[in-house]
């Protein structure tokens with residue numbers, strides 16, 4: 001058996017949706033190799049400003065940055081030729097050079113790319129260095145970075161069965177449905193720990209708890225809607241509101257106007273860090289954007305959810321995600337110019353009826369994929385040993401199981 005350390009370059013990031021699947025893959029691979037008495041050496045190629053620049057060093061993963069630029073999509077050639085776009089595109093070749101140097105020096109067995117702008121230079125460099133490239137896509141439609149890299153990939157791991165039909169034939173040949181990896185700790189949160197902390201704040205244990213989240217950056221639209229219904233909501237619930245790091249100040253000022261008997265039931269946070277699993281465990285209902293990462297977590301946990309999709313998400317994929325679950329009775333989807341009344345109508349019955357919540361939770365769980373990280377690691381290892389995609393793994397249904 002090979003006892004040399006396994007060498008992995010991982011690239012991807014920007015948002016949580018690209019960063020956390022990469023992190024989960026690294027950790028799962030490390031555990032798998034450790035069980036075989038083999039070490040993992042990892043290098044993360046990211047951007048200095050993305051979430052990965054905080055996450056990788058905090059996890060003790062060696063981290064390096066390369067130049068990259070936002071890749072914009074537009075059918076308008078004038079927009080494509082805008083100074084910002086030209087400047088950003090010009091940074092990509094420099095990033096490729098830098099990534100190529102890093103990959104040449106590191107000599108990875110596999111390069112794993114999970115999307116985001118930085119994945120483009122690093123993925124292209126992987127091909128130039130003749131290293132097997134494994135792509136992971138979280139959303140139904142391939143993101144821009146993965147579309148650019150698809151032709152260079154040895155494996156395209158996708159989160160949903162419906163992605164397969166959207167791939168060109170050549171890409172389908174190397175595609176495997178793995179699901180979207182969820183951090184294991186997210187699945188083992190403890191409601192009692194969250195309660196302990198939040199009771200000190202003023203939470204009422206007899207009432208259900210609503211977790212509001214707009215994704216890593218927070219969502220202006222959700223923040224506004226929740227602000228409007230807050231007095232009504234706090235009459236019957238506790239609320240943990242993750243509003244985005246830049247919005248805390250203004251929302252704290254707004255919260256100062258709440259009647260004192262309600263204020264203790266409202267906890268505001270810019271970003272929910274290590275305590276996220278406990279908050280999720282406590283939540284009876286979640287109000288959220290429908291990014292792929294959040295969706296994977298909420299379905300794996302089986303949480304009743306009201307989704308307010310980001311309308312401008314690539315290919316409208318957040319709306320697609322939310323609709324898909326709504327059709328199965330596994331969530332409520334509110335789209336477009338959502339009104340305060342719609343929020344009340346969606347939340348009211350769920351808050352009032354635990355039986356209704358249980359039914360929705362069960363249906364949501366049917367879409368969860370807690371084994372996704374293991375499946376992705378299977379593909380990384382199989383790629384490293386030069387194995388082709390096995391036909392049986394292609395096109396296995398993901399939604400629903």
Ligand SMILES: CC(=O)N[C@H]1[C@@H](OP(=O)(O)OP(=O)(O)OC[C@H]2O[C@@H](n3ccc(=O)[nH]c3=O)[C@H](O)[C@@H]2O)O[C@H](CO)[C@@H](O)[C@@H]1O
Nearest residue numbers: 015016017020138139215216242271272291292293294313
């Ligand atoms: C604005 C944007 O481009 N959104 C895209 C981005 O989602 P984005 O990264 O915004 O959202 P996701 O739902 O995919 O992931 C967010 C992740 O951050 C975590 N989290 C969030 C808030 C917080 O306070 N603490 C915390 O840990 C969540 O638990 C989750 O793991 O990538 C996703 C996956 O490619 C896409 O589906 C989204 O359309």
